[in-house]
Amino acid sequence: MPAPLETGRLIPGPTQDPRLSGAAVEVIDSLTSTNDELVRRLAEGPEGAPGHLHALLTEHQTAGRGRRDRTWTTPRGSSAIVSFAVLPAREDAARPTLPPESLHWLTLLLALAVRGAIREQTGLPAELKWPNDLLVGGRKIAGILARAAHDAAGRLGVVVGVGVNTGLRPEDLPSEAATSLLIEAGGEVDRTELLIGVIERFRRLVADFEAAGGSVLTATPGAPALLETVRGALDTLGRRVRVQRSEGQPDLIGLAQDVDADGALVVRADDGELVAVSVGDVVHLRPESGTWGPGAGAEGPTAPDAASPAPRAETEGGRP
Known part of the structure; x- marks a missing residue:
């Protein structure tokens, strides 16, 4: 105990x-x-x-x-x-x-x-x-x-x-x-x-x-x-990621390059497009295979609550 x-x-x-x-x-x-x-x-x-x-x-x-x-x-x-x-x-x-x-x-x-x-x-x-x-x-x-x-x-x-x-x-x-x-x-x-x-x-x-x-x-x-x-603290930057966006939108796969001044994750998609992601679940991909990495979509540790988002902060996997 x-x-x-x-x-x-x-x-x-x-x-x-x-x-x-x-x-x-x-x-x-x-x-x-x-x-x-x-x-x-x-x-x-x-x-x-x-x-x-x-x-x-x-x-x-x-x-x-x-x-x-x-x-x-x-x-x-x-x-x-x-x-x-x-x-x-x-x-x-x-x-x-x-x-x-x-x-x-x-x-x-x-x-x-x-x-x-x-x-x-x-x-x-x-x-x-x-x-x-x-x-x-x-x-x-x-x-x-x-x-x-x-x-x-x-x-x-x-x-x-x-x-x-x-x-x-x-x-x-x-x-x-x-x-x-x-x-x-x-x-x-x-x-x-x-x-x-x-x-x-x-x-x-x-x-x-x-x-x-x-x-x-x-x-x-x-x-x-x-x-x-x-x-400097964000492990996501420099990694290949899969971004699971809102319903009806296809997943975005690419390289996470930056976080902008609005808190959006800037991803260079595989087709070359630069996309600022404000809302989405992010999965770190294994570079050698493109498959989901160890932390991908994990049902994470105890969180106090997730009933509703903070202002401009979709806490269900959205903007910080």
Whole structure:
């Protein structure tokens, strides 16, 4: 049985880890969905409504869903699950607010935070797969999903969450296309430490993005432009891919060359056409055969929810 989360290190109080100083973190033993819970509280506010960057964690999620509304359940304590409420600043707030057209980038901000936390704690070469997955060794280890959320005053925000496979054994996985930190690292990983790393990084990345005015092209003191950071972390670039587009459209096969300033994946199709893909499930292909690669279309790790997309962010395999 995996070790339980060390709640005292996470939630505000005298024993909270100093890296989370000032962070609103909440741990609930069991929930249907951390994303659903935050969306509900925002809509019902102001009493009990979460604040900006409120982090909600759970030991066990009973009704998690992945892309295309696929259900995904895991044994208790075998995943690291957290969702964040990202809210617009009030007019009198000191912090800058993110313009609505930038909110779809929050999925990749969280992906970068998870990537950094996994790499620091385990040394594993976690990488991003466009638009919302993380891979280790070509296999899916984490999935990120976002939902548009409105507070009681009708202001638009986003709830974005991640589920990382931490303690799943080979027999727990749905296919060979998925993996876990237990399998890849060869031993149990401290979920509390991992989540502290994710929360700390996500808060810093959001603050930098706010300081840049929601621009992915603008660097801030001590932080490069977001677009360049994403390009450097995206394992999809330089690979042959199959893009499964919306119903009625044929699959697109070609070389993934870039991510543009709108978050679209730029693919050089086999017929030479350059196509910017905003929505689609991306499959990494084996270069030697053109067949589906290890992470292709994997029913990925526990995700908090996928009921509805974030603004301009079709979380069912769409724009980040």
